[in-house]
Amino acid sequence: MEWSEVGELPCSIARSLAVVGDRWTLLILREVFSGVTRFDAFRSRLGISRNVLADRLHRLVGEGILEMRPYQEAPRRHAYELTEAGADLYPVLLSLMAWGDRWRAGPEGPPIRLVHRCGAHVRPAPTCEECGEPLRAGEVRALAGPGLLSPRRRRAQKPS
């Protein structure tokens, strides 16, 4: 299987990775969530090449994660801002941050602390909406959902 086919799998993890699985993309989104919106600011903060940055921003716009808002006419310049789908990637970044805080922080502790608007320091962990317990791997079962059919079977089901 080629990477370009991964987004076609009947798997929501694969479909998400087809959008954000590129190694620079989540770092670019980290900057957006920190309030960075402009090409040159991304570039100086991440130190990546113009070509790679332009390509990743273009893809994120094409995938509906970022949208471009003009802020200057001559020369024309755009700010990149999160769409609703983009803002919804926040839990992905939080979960990566939580893992890094726990397993890669070094003796001095985590580099950043998150404070919720309720005033509490937060260590994000996904919880069950029903019982409130943290979701651990051995305590969650995966069942077939309505969209599990493979693309081939789905095609075969379509009326001809």
Add this chain to the structure above:
Amino acid sequence: MEWSEVGELPCSIARSLAVVGDRWTLLILREVFSGVTRFDAFRSRLGISRNVLADRLHRLVGEGILEMRPYQEAPRRHAYELTEAGADLYPVLLSLMAWGDRWRAGPEGPPIRLVHRCGAHVRPAPTCEECGEPLRAGEVRALAGPGLLSPRRRRAQKPS
């Protein structure tokens, strides 16, 4: 900046991405969380080349995410199993799945449903441990933590 330097940034997201930011790595881990442990099973389920798979498994073992357990002597074969650090990546996969379920599922709905041991269908969302509300981007502030110093400053602080 080269990708190889990303793990050196004083940022827990970057440090996590240095471990799992490779595009195939999280799909390999998805298989491990589904109970797959053997090289040939990874290969047939993911359809990736032997070389890429061997390289990614080797790195995951080196990073302390997977560990090898021998299950056959002649020829020698190993199963790959999650360490505690590896099991702790579950929220990363859950958050990717939740995003894909919401934004890439298609009209027929999500391919997989998760059921917590309490019996509830779960849509994983990170919540504040204190007030129980979902953590949304605009409602969480990032403050400097104890590990924010850059590696250079950290080196400069070390007694010589």
